[in-house]
Amino acid sequence: MVNHYPPWKNILLILVVLFGLLYAAPNLYGEDPAVQISHRVKLIDDGELGFIRDLLDSEGVKYRSIELGSGFILIRFDTAAEQLRAKTQISKLLDKVDKRYGVALNLAPATPEWMTRINALPMYLGLDLRGGVHFLLEVDIESAIEKSLKRSADEIRVFMRGEKIRYKAVQVESQTIKVRFSDEQIRDSAKEALEDEYRDFLFADSKDTRSWYIDITFLAEVLEKEKKAAIEQNISTLKNRVNELGVAEPVIQRQGDDRVAVQLPGVQDTVRAKEILGATATLEFRLVYGSFTDWSAAAASGKSPIGARLYRRSDGSPVLLKRSVIVTGDQIVGAASGIDSRSGTPNVSITMNAKGADRMSKITRDNIGKPMAVVFIEDKFEYREVNGKRKRFKTTETQVINVATIRDQLSKRFEISGLDSTREARDLALLLRAGALRAPMLIVEERTVGPSLGQENIDKGFKSVVIGFIAVLIFMAVYYRLFGLVADLALTLNLVLLTAVLSLLQATLTLPGIAGIVLTVGMAVDANVLIFERIREELRLGNTPQASIYAGYEKAFGTIMDANITTLIVAIILFAFGTGPIQGFAVTLSIGILTSMFTAIFGTRAVINLVYGRKSVQKLAI
Amino acid sequence: MGKKLFIDFDFMGLRKLAMGLSATLILISLISLATLKLNLGIDFTGGSVIEVGYEQAVELQPIRNMLESNGFGDAIVQHFGSASEVLIRLVPKVDQDKAELSSQIINLLSDASTGSFDVRRVDFVGPQVGQELAEDGGLAVLYALISILIYVSIRFEYRFSLGAVAALIHDVIITLGIFSLLQLDFDLSVLAAVLAVIGYSLNDTIVVFDRIRENFRKIRKKTSLEITNTSINQTFSRTLMTSLTTLLVLLSLFFLGGEVIHSFALALIIGVLVGTYSSIYVATTTALALGIKRSDLLIPEKDSEEMARP
Numbered sequence: 010m011v012n013h014y015p016p017w018k019n020i021l022l023i024l025v026v027l028f029g030l031l032y033a034a035p036n037l038y039g040e041d042p043a044v045q046i047s048h049r050v051k052l053i054d055d056g057e058l059g060f061i062r063d064l065l066d067s068e069g070v071k072y073r074s075i076e077l078g079s080g081f082i083l084i085r086f087d088t089a090a091e092q093l094r095a096k097t098q099i100s101k102l103l104d105k106v107d108k109r110y111g112v113a114l115n116l117a118p119a120t121p122e123w124m125t126r127i128n129a130l131p132m133y134l135g136l137d138l139r140g141g142v143h144f145l146l147e148v149d150i151e152s153a154i155e156k157s158l159k160r161s162a163d164e165i166r167v168f169m170r171g172e173k174i175r176y177k178a179v180q181v182e183s184q185t186i187k188v189r190f191s192d193e194q195i196r197d198s199a200k201e202a203l204e205d206e207y208r209d210f211l212f213a214d215s216k217d218t219r220s221w222y223i224d225i226t227f228l229a230e231v232l233e234k235e236k237k238a239a240i241e242q243n244i245s246t247l248k249n250r251v252n253e254l255g256v257a258e259p260v261i262q263r264q265g266d267d268r269v270a271v272q273l274p275g276v277q278d279t280v281r282a283k284e285i286l287g288a289t290a291t292l293e294f295r296l297v298y299g300s301f302t303d304w305s306a307a308a309a310s311g312k313s314p315i316g317a318r319l320y321r322r323s324d325g326s327p328v329l330l331k332r333s334v335i336v337t338g339d340q341i342v343g344a345a346s347g348i349d350s351r352s353g354t355p356n357v358s359i360t361m362n363a364k365g366a367d368r369m370s371k372i373t374r375d376n377i378g379k380p381m382a383v384v385f386i387e388d389k390f391e392y393r394e395v396n397g398k399r400k401r402f403k404t405t406e407t408q409v410i411n412v413a414t415i416r417d418q419l420s421k422r423f424e425i426s427g428l429d430s431t432r433e434a435r436d437l438a439l440l441l442r443a444g445a446l447r448a449p450m451l452i453v454e455e456r457t458v459g460p461s462l463g464q465e466n467i468d469k470g471f472k473s474v475v476i477g478f479i480a481v482l483i484f485m486a487v488y489y490r491l492f493g494l495v496a497d498l499a500l501t502l503n504l505v506l507l508t509a510v511l512s513l514l515q516a517t518l519t520l521p522g523i524a525g526i527v528l529t530v531g532m533a534v535d536a537n538v539l540i541f542e543r544i545r546e547e548l549r550l551g552n553t554p555q556a557s558i559y560a561g562y563e564k565a566f567g568t569i570m571d572a573n574i575t576t577l578i579v580a581i582i583l584f585a586f587g588t589g590p591i592q593g594f595a596v597t598l599s600i601g602i603l604t605s606m607f608t609a610i611f612g613t614r615a616v617i618n619l620v621y622g623r624k625s626v627q628k629l630a631i
Numbered sequence: 632m633g634k635k636l637f638i639d640f641d642f643m644g645l646r647k648l649a650m651g652l653s654a655t656l657i658l659i660s661l662i663s664l665a666t667l668k669l670n671l672g673i674d675f676t677g678g679s680v681i682e683v684g685y686e687q688a689v690e691l692q693p694i695r696n697m698l699e700s701n702g703f704g705d706a707i708v709q710h711f712g713s714a715s716e717v718l719i720r721l722v723p724k725v726d727q728d729k730a731e732l733s734s735q736i737i738n739l740l741s742d743a744s745t746g747s748f749d750v751r752r753v754d755f756v757g758p759q760v761g762q763e764l765a766e767d768g769g770l771a772v773l774y775a776l777i778s779i780l781i782y783v784s785i786r787f788e789y790r791f792s793l794g795a796v797a798a799l800i801h802d803v804i805i806t807l808g809i810f811s812l813l814q815l816d817f818d819l820s821v822l823a824a825v826l827a828v829i830g831y832s833l834n835d836t837i838v839v840f841d842r843i844r845e846n847f848r849k850i851r852k853k854t855s856l857e858i859t860n861t862s863i864n865q866t867f868s869r870t871l872m873t874s875l876t877t878l879l880v881l882l883s884l885f886f887l888g889g890e891v892i893h894s895f896a897l898a899l900i901i902g903v904l905v906g907t908y909s910s911i912y913v914a915t916t917t918a919l920a921l922g923i924k925r926s927d928l929l930i931p932e933k934d935s936e937e938m939a940r941p
Binding site: 462474477488523567571572586587 | 783
């Protein structure tokens, strides 16, 4: 009896080996220090590349190469020192041209171009290996809904006034707009009119001892749409903010129902990143109501006149502002911080969009000589225990940062002053530029890994894999002799294939992922051990070497399948229920199981056939 | 050389002793889990962990004093890995589970005169997320056990699947028990390790079951107990080899993989040892005790005739 594979099987094996080597290879090349240039609004194209290249050349910035990525420019350097120097230079140069350029430090894979072209890229390193920050932010949907209900309440008020409907009050409470009437008939006719006018709402009646109400809530599908819009707007605002921070390859994605995951590789100043990402600060421009005596009276009684609201300035003194807003922060399209030339204090110059500019110019034209206030608004959260249960409370901090007399009709561009520090001015400008969050967000999880720990994790992870691997190789070779060496070959191929598949999938390699690889190495041996032990058994039973090889592989196959499928089930469940790190482990484990079955059964068989197959063998080295 | 390993040991003769041992271990584990509880990491409890690396070795007491005088009296401060690395753990408090907390601590440390440092790691987990991670983890274990129960029932027989699951529960309880007894940090990576232990131990059990099934069909003259014993003997060298190679890599992870992966590797080492033992004793004795016998595993008549003439 002979053991041999038909040619196609051997060819298949050779092809797989070549494929594995090719796609695992990019991981050997390491990374170049690089600077990445992107633009907040447009994708960078060839023309832009030429312009920036010329700019760098004319200013004498030294670099190794410059290339166009998908929508950004990548400039490579020989050393990290050159990279850092160039980054400062480039930032300065581009700032003069267009403030919307983002310049970020990056590590670019040094893979040869022909490999990149066939999609042979190195594995993507997770934050625990390259250093960086991971945030999980929870979007406060309720307050987004409340905000949009308040806007609708304003519209409804205007509509009813226009229709001469005599309502008592319009209020927003617990996700409902409540319109109060003193008379049932008026209420019913108002309801009819409102139902005709507004399609997005559900209208219900209610009453108490003195009044009749219409309770207005969003229709379920509208509510869903609002939620989606809130999260989407938050994500796009976050993207803008991250660009402002200058981070290469950030990941910002929705996670679950109301959460957003943000990953910022390589960010060092996590404190600032946290402040900027979670900040809900925005501005409102309002006209001032009444005079100083009105303000003191309101502060003393705690009651504001109709159409006005009591605010505090940064020194604590009261001021009344009109309820209707001139413009809000989301109508601001540009903002830059600077120093006021006259007073020498930090200021922010602001550019409005067309709608905002229009309103601003109309209202300031009609109110020249009257005071206008800039209100700074920020939402803050805290947890309090209520009846043994943790509950989240939101407090909104509002502060009037500036009251100034309108001297001229304002239009698209104007400046505000009254900020405490240059840092405050800079951050406020950044936040206004990046756009407001539709709903406030709370950081519910943070994982930061410093760059030194990242490097240490890579080094240690790599070392432990190599040493564990070599130990297994030696052990197998000593115990199973020639067959052990064949198994070693298969193990090595398994590691190559695993790396190739992970690289091809562009899976993120994390520390638990490395642990998964190590575990796979340990368990990949199992298939070979099963086969070899079977072959030994068959030999002991007095079978010929060739028959023993055949039977060994045949009989072990079912066992290997059963054992591996059950482990695969566990890996899949891990993936389905796990979060980040556990999923990384599960991915490497399951791919490892598949590649190891291939190499341990198919791969070793091919080599064993080659060594023993056609000869009449008397003795096996096992 | 290896051929001498074909042994003929009366494994099943020791099964009463093994059952006693298992029962004792499980009892100790359960008592420990009930009284000492698991030393849950912030992944599950919520809270903050800050790891900083100083340029040289630092004393912990000044850091503790400094934190205490700034209102962080309940912070746990300890060395991590070496004397120049410091780990600060903040127990979650009602008014203090904010992400800003870690920033405050880092600022306090930079103001203090304890030397210059770099921030190596900051983990913050909100209380709700912690609870979710714990629930998801528990669910993952549960679903893993149920799907294994189903798969093994289909591929083998329900008594085997109960045996396999009994062995897995045995392994999980004892691994958790050891973590509880030694008060080792139980975090997300250890949970992953426990799940990997389930996979590993199952792998081992299936190999033994596979051989028992084969022998039940092949050997006609022996009792169920004898056949089980033969099967365990036949697979024993394989069981030992696989455990040894897996342990080799795990030891390499444990000693060289760094602080972060330490408890992960330890959980797996414990799990592999317990799992190897349980696939020999717990899984098989449970199946035997449930009365597994030859006729349960025979394939329907027609098939077995075909099998007889290969």
